Amino acid sequence: MATPSALPAQNLARSGAIVVGSGLAGLSAASQLISHNVPVQLLERSAKPGGNSIKASSGINGAPTKYQPVSDDAFYTDTVKSAGKAMAAMTAHRETLISTLTNSSSAAVSWLVDTNGIDLSKVAQLGGHSFPRTHRGAGQTPPGASIVTTLLKALQGSPLFQLQTSCTVTKVLQTGPRVTGVEYACENGEKKELHGPVIFAAGGFAGDAEGMLAQYRPDLAGYPSTNDPRPGTQPLLTAIGAQLLDMDLVQVHPTGFVDPANPSSPLKFLAAEVLRGEGGLLLLDGKRFIDELETRENITNAITAHPPTSKTPRQWTVQLVLDEGVYSAAKSHIDFYVWKGLMKKTKISDLGAEALDSIRQFANAASGKNADPLHRTAFANWTLTDVAPESVVYIGTVTPVVHFTMGGVLINEKAEVLKEGGERIEGLWAAGEVTGGVHGGNRLGGSSLLECVVFGRIAGSQCSGYLPA
Ligand SMILES: Cc1cc2nc3c(=O)[nH]c(=O)nc-3n(C[C@H](O)[C@H](O)[C@H](O)COP(=O)(O)OP(=O)(O)OC[C@H]3O[C@@H](n4cnc5c(N)ncnc54)[C@H](O)[C@@H]3O)c2cc1C
Structure with a gap:
């Protein structure tokens, strides 16, 4: 799949799409791409796939669903309320992201349950929610583990899917303003390139105690974390002009x-x-x-x-x-x-x-x-x-x-990564905890797995539409 960086747009379909990160956002994006017959190269820096998503223990929000049939307009208002003072800036943009999240929650849970056969039959009410809407399975397996392992297994059954673990993306490549691939290094340290449009699903920076946390929240420098101690990856995207939002909201x-x-x-x-x-x-x-x-x-x-x-x-x-x-x-x-x-x-x-x-x-x-x-x-x-x-x-x-970083790169409702001034970066999408703006000052429990599925699937669909048939 390595091809020259000046790849003409009409050749992109043959080389497929690149997804960075194998947590729920990356797996959702990859699943969507594969469903459109787009080959996927997924790069993951850890030896084991699943990111922080595999640790999720409370569940994923959705309403209405077959297990929470009450039509639930309050999900949007609960999310806005929890976002708090952050809503005062970029209000319309945030409202669009939040309505995309909550309006797509029913379809997201249905996709996991009905399309992928994942048990999410138990519904609980977590803090900040006015109704029960956080779904998990009835058995012993925590929701993060059951969702991630099921999606990964399905992907690994597809000839269009290729996962490379212990491979860290080190740079986003551009041809002019267009993103055309990534540079990455695997265990032997040799730098390689992959070419194609890119979906970034590389997670947050809660585990980057002495790096990005120290930079954006010096009062939290050196704190332990529920996230693995790894550097945050937003700098790879700001290097090509991506705008950041809410980086101090942790x-x-x-x-x-x-x-x-x-x-x-x-x-x-x-x-x-x-x-x-x-x-x-x-x-x-x-x-x-x-x-x-x-x-x-x-x-x-x-x-x-x-x-x-x-x-x-x-x-x-x-x-x-x-x-x-x-x-x-x-x-x-x-x-x-x-x-x-x-x-x-x-x-x-x-x-x-x-x-x-x-x-x-x-x-x-x-x-x-x-x-x-x-x-x-x-x-x-x-x-x-x-x-x-x-x-x-x-x-x-x-x-x-x-535990969780609310800030990250700014996206729109199409999961396109935006520059200062709102212009999209062509050929680049982002989803999950690497993005900012969806939760404002405080993420509701269960809404992170949801953002991974909602914006991951949107990113996959948009990217497949970008590639010529
Ligand atoms: C203990 C715990 C419990 C939680 N419980 C819940 C819950 O019940 N409900 C809920 O909604 N949320 C929960 N959360 C939050 C939620 O799990 C995460 O925010 C969410 O899963 C993030 O998913 P993601 O796909 O964006 O990132 P991740 O799942 O973190 O995946 C990102 C992946 O990208 C890889 N990566 C990063 N940089 C690079 C690079 N340069 N090159 C290659 N790969 C890279 C990482 O190694 C990682 O595997 C919990 C979090 C934790 C830690």
């Missing part, structure tokens, strides 16, 4: 597990929100410090108001404490975390005398004996009342982690 999650076997790893496993929701409490230096059901942002701010316990990575030592009641309600999660060594079953005495008092106070509030001094009013499945040093608890150490 989602921090208050609870990533500090693995006792590797406490200084920059990569952390997410401690699911359900643990706090089902009745878990948080301790810092043996004391509670906030209503654990507060927003992610408020909990993070309450933790980071204290000095960090480690500078590399920049992290805090917060204890997440659950009792047997919470364990029963979130058993499958907790069994998994215990199996991974991220939580342990132990006695309260393990946490020290101050923790005993704090847990006793929490239990009194949960049982209605006293009001909670931190104003928590819902305790879900916490059942322990007679708190004693030998009472059984499940504990894990957690710290705030950088």
Whole structure:
């Protein structure tokens, strides 16, 4: 497929399209291209395909769907509300991106379920949503893993699909203003070129702690992340004039597990929100410090108001404490975390005398004996009342982690990458977390997988239309 860079447009069909990144955005784009009989070369820098998409655990938004049949205009308004103050700038452009996202959500879920046979039959309501609309499967496999593995398997069955892993794209090639391919390097470091139109689906920069995070959010430099520690790739696109948007808008999650076997790893496993929701409490230096059901942002701010316990990575030592009641309600999660060594079953005495008092106070509030001094009013499945040093608890150490980057390259509703001034860059599309503007200041849970499918498929269709038949 390597051809001279001055490839005439009429020859592009023979060489097909290039997709950069094998997460959900890249796989959705590739699937769409293949459905139009366009050959696809997918380049992935990791040894294993799937990106951060394969880790997604809560699900994908869609409404209405066969599992959430209520016609749901509120999805658009919920998204605008969550985007917050960012909507004040480029308002019309953002509104178009958001309506494209929400109006296409029904078709996106249907494509995964009906065309690709993926189970998404369970629907939950996550924070910031006015209705349940986040879909996952009924079985044990998390939604990211089931979606990614199913799409990848289908692609690998096509003679038109070629995946090269451990190959990093290092430059976008142009002939005049038109994008005509990429330069890339595989394990032996030798630079090669591929020629054709390009869909960029290279993900976000949450794992780029000392690079792009330090540049755009110096206050978050050195933070651990739920994303692999890798450089962000937007600079490859700004090098050819792409406009950036919302680069300082970054989602921090208050609870990533500090693995006792590797406490200084920059990569952390997410401690699911359900643990706090089902009745878990948080301790810092043996004391509670906030209503654990507060927003992610408020909990993070309450933790980071204290000095960090480690500078590399920049992290805090917060204890997440659950009792047997919470364990029963979130058993499958907790069994998994215990199996991974991220939580342990132990006695309260393990946490020290101050923790005993704090847990006793929490239990009194949960049982209605006293009001909670931190104003928590819902305790879900916490059942322990007679708190004693030998009472059984499940504990894990957690710290705030950088989780998602809202900013990225500016696209339009056709997933075309735009320059300053709004002019499109011919031959280049982008989808997924590498783009900015779809979520504004705060992404709703479940909307990232959705943007990958919606804009990935749009990019695939647009790119196939660009190639001569
Ligand atoms: C633990 C966790 C749980 C999450 N849960 C949810 C959830 O339940 N619902 C939801 O909607 N969102 C969730 N998210 C967010 C969501 O998973 C991601 O934002 C989304 O999957 C991003 O998909 P993507 O295809 O844009 O990028 P990715 O899936 O990150 O894929 C990008 C790929 O591009 C490759 N790449 C990058 N640069 C290059 C290069 N130069 N050359 C070649 N390859 C390159 C990367 O190696 C990577 O494989 C979660 C995220 C995490 C980390």
